[in-house]
Amino acid sequence: MVIEIQISVSGQGLHEITREIQRRVADAEMDAGLCTLFLRHTSASLTIQENADPSARRDLEAWLNRLVPENDPLYTHTSEGPDDMPSHIKAILTATSLTIPILQGRLALGTWQGIYLWEHRRRTGSRNLVLHLCP
Amino acid sequence: MVIEIQISVSGQGLHEITREIQRRVADAEMDAGLCTLFLRHTSASLTIQENADPSARRDLEAWLNRLVPENDPLYTHTSEGPDDMPSHIKAILTATSLTIPILQGRLALGTWQGIYLWEHRRRTGSRNLVLHLCP
Amino acid sequence: MVIEIQISVSGQGLHEITREIQRRVADAEMDAGLCTLFLRHTSASLTIQENADPSARRDLEAWLNRLVPENDPLYTHTSEGPDDMPSHIKAILTATSLTIPILQGRLALGTWQGIYLWEHRRRTGSRNLVLHLCP
Numbered sequence: 001m002v003i004e005i006q007i008s009v010s011g012q013g014l015h016e017i018t019r020e021i022q023r024r025v026a027d028a029e030m031d032a033g034l035c036t037l038f039l040r041h042t043s044a045s046l047t048i049q050e051n052a053d054p055s056a057r058r059d060l061e062a063w064l065n066r067l068v069p070e071n072d073p074l075y076t077h078t079s080e081g082p083d084d085m086p087s088h089i090k091a092i093l094t095a096t097s098l099t100i101p102i103l104q105g106r107l108a109l110g111t112w113q114g115i116y117l118w119e120h121r122r123r124t125g126s127r128n129l130v131l132h133l134c135p
Numbered sequence: 136m137v138i139e140i141q142i143s144v145s146g147q148g149l150h151e152i153t154r155e156i157q158r159r160v161a162d163a164e165m166d167a168g169l170c171t172l173f174l175r176h177t178s179a180s181l182t183i184q185e186n187a188d189p190s191a192r193r194d195l196e197a198w199l200n201r202l203v204p205e206n207d208p209l210y211t212h213t214s215e216g217p218d219d220m221p222s223h224i225k226a227i228l229t230a231t232s233l234t235i236p237i238l239q240g241r242l243a244l245g246t247w248q249g250i251y252l253w254e255h256r257r258r259t260g261s262r263n264l265v266l267h268l269c270p
Numbered sequence: 271m272v273i274e275i276q277i278s279v280s281g282q283g284l285h286e287i288t289r290e291i292q293r294r295v296a297d298a299e300m301d302a303g304l305c306t307l308f309l310r311h312t313s314a315s316l317t318i319q320e321n322a323d324p325s326a327r328r329d330l331e332a333w334l335n336r337l338v339p340e341n342d343p344l345y346t347h348t349s350e351g352p353d354d355m356p357s358h359i360k361a362i363l364t365a366t367s368l369t370i371p372i373l374q375g376r377l378a379l380g381t382w383q384g385i386y387l388w389e390h391r392r393r394t395g396s397r398n399l400v401l402h403l404c405p
Contacts, residue, residue, distance in 0.1 A: 002302045002371050002378070032137045034171055034267045036304055036369050040380030042320045048231045049223060050177045055212040056223055062209055063224050074332055077325040088319060088326055089333050096318045096383075097369045099171050099232045101137050101267040108137070108265045110175030113231075130378045132304045132371040134269055134404055167272045169306055169402045183366045184358060185312045190347040191358055197344055198359050234306050234367045236272050236402040243272070243400045245310030248366075269404055 001028060005129040007117050012083075014049065014057045014116040018107075021115055021131065025107055028133050033102040036132040037115070043087030044119050044127055045094035051114025064090055087120035094118060102133075136163060140264040142252050147218075149184065149192045149251040153242075156250055156266065160242055163268050168237040171267040172250070178222030179254050179262055180229035186249025199225055222255035229253060237268075271298060275399040277387050282353075284319065284327045284386040288377075291385055291401065295377055298403050303372040306402040307385070313357030314389050314397055315364035321384030334360055357390035364388060372403075 003024060009015050025035055039046050050056045068089045070082040077085045098115065101108040109115070117127060138159060144150050160170055174181050185191040203224045205217040212220045233250065236243040244250070252262060273294060279285050295305055309316050320326045338359045340352040347355045368385065371378045379385070387397060 002373055004373075032267075034269060036371060038369065038371050038378060040378065040383065042318065042380070042382055047227050048177065049227060053212060053214075056220065059210050059212045059220055060223060060227060063203075063207075064227075066209065068333075072333075074336065075329050077323060077329045079323075085326065085329055088330060092317050092319060092330060092334075092364055093228055095230070095365070099173065099234055099267075099369055101171060101173050101265045103137055103139075103265065108173060108175065110177070110263065112177055113175065128380065130371045130373065132302075132369075134304060167402075169404060182362050183312065184362060188347060188349075191355065194345050194347045194355055195358060195362060198338075198342075199362075201344065229362055230365070234308065234369055234402075236306060236308050236400045238272055238274075238400065243308060243310065245312070245398065247312055248310065 001133045003131045005131055006126045007129060008126050009119040010124045011122055012119055013061055014118050016114050017117050018114045022107055024131055025102055030102055030133060030135060031105055033133055033135045035100045035102055035107060036097060038097045038130045040128045042091055043121050044117060045091045045096060046098045047094050047116050047118050048113050049116055050112050052112050083121050090120045136268045138266045140266055141261045142264060143261050144254040145259045147254055147257055148196055149253050151249050152252050153249045157242055159266055160237055165237055165268060165270060166240055168268055168270045170235045170237055170242060171232060173232045173265045175263045177226055178256050179252060180226045180231060181233045182229050182251050182253050183248050184251055185247050187247055218256050225255045271403045273401045275401055276396045277399060278396050279389040280394045282389055282392055283331055284388050286384050287387050288384045292377055294401055295372055300372055300403060300405060301375055303403055303405045305370045305372055305377060306367060308367045308400045310398045312361055313391050314387060315361045315366060316368045317364050317386050317388050318383050319386055320382050322382055353391050360390045
């Protein structure tokens with residue numbers, strides 16, 4: 001089963017999508033299986049990270065922004081704005097797709113794991129995901 | 136088929152799990168298919184790396200420790216110890232899940248590829264994996 | 271269905287393989303499903319990146335070469351040449367496998383997404399991929 005999903009984002013940062021994905025998995029009434037998430041963009045990414053303390057996510061964002069700053073003189077691909085080339089670099093360092101097993105009808109996430117769409121651009125709008133479920 | 140697996144770890148570093156996973160695949164008696172490994176933690180990760188010369192793994196560990204040191208003044212998420220926030224960062228730079236095709240009843244790894252659980256914390260104990268096999 | 275594919279590479283850089291993979295998916299005549307690509311090497315990787323402006327790919331390559339330079343005094347694994355250890359590090363920072371859903375008989379890539387084999391060594395020759403398709 002393949003489902004297209006739109007996710008609203010409001011600027012740079014980690015947007016949690018665990019509940020949205022969990023709901024789609026529950027709707028499929030699949031006891032065991034595999035859930036694949038695929039992001040159709042090259043300037044945002046997917047990640048699984050700690051869902052408890054927001055300070056961990058703020059530090060992830062700050063650390064990655066320091067490693068991949070805007071306005072680096074190395075960049076030649078600058079026509080789409082100062083946040084564009086850093087976004088592509090951040091995307092290759094993180095993930096475009098995630099695969100998560102389904103156990104007893106639910107995503108087999110650990111206690112502290114949440115699924116995040118990591119928006120790397122300063123834009124507000126929506127991003128397109130494709131969800132695949134197999135038994 | 137979905138199987139839960141516990142892996143013992145003894146401190147930071149790359150712990151090879153190739154044989155353990157290969158054995159589970161053999162038990163499934165599947166000629167061709169796809170094996171997915173998913174780690175239920177946010178301060179450790181999975182990686183596929185050179186299994187021949189241990190110096191390559193030592194250099195990977197040393198390089199990543201230098202890129203993501205402990206006690207960076209940037210960190211605000213410090214309540215769980217100095218090795219906690221670096222572990223989350225290392226986890227987002229590596230992988231939480233791996234997908235490996237099965238060919239002629241075995242994982243289709245290259246000659247020099249081994250599967251590793253990369254423990255980023257200094258802890259000793261066990262980590263939980265979920266293995267999914269599909270034809 | 272599992273297929274072995276050989277890809278020719280001519281030195282370091284991002285080699286686009288989208289058409290080759292798209293063709294294999296079309297041949298399988300699968301309306302919906304999941305395509306997994308797995309690279310059987312530890313000194314090259316797979317990535318999905320912007321396929322429009324070549325300057326973005328040149329910047330990705332230049333940025334990663336600066337982050338992971340040759341001849342770093344940290345390296346002890348040096349017997350296979352100065353481009354070997356940087357290649358392993360670049361491989362763990364990017365991806366060894368990609369999973370892409372199939373929608374209406376085609377890979378569900380976004381408008382600007384291309385699939386690339388990222389060769390990290392200076393070698394010319396071929397690399398081995400394994401493609402798995404499931405409904």
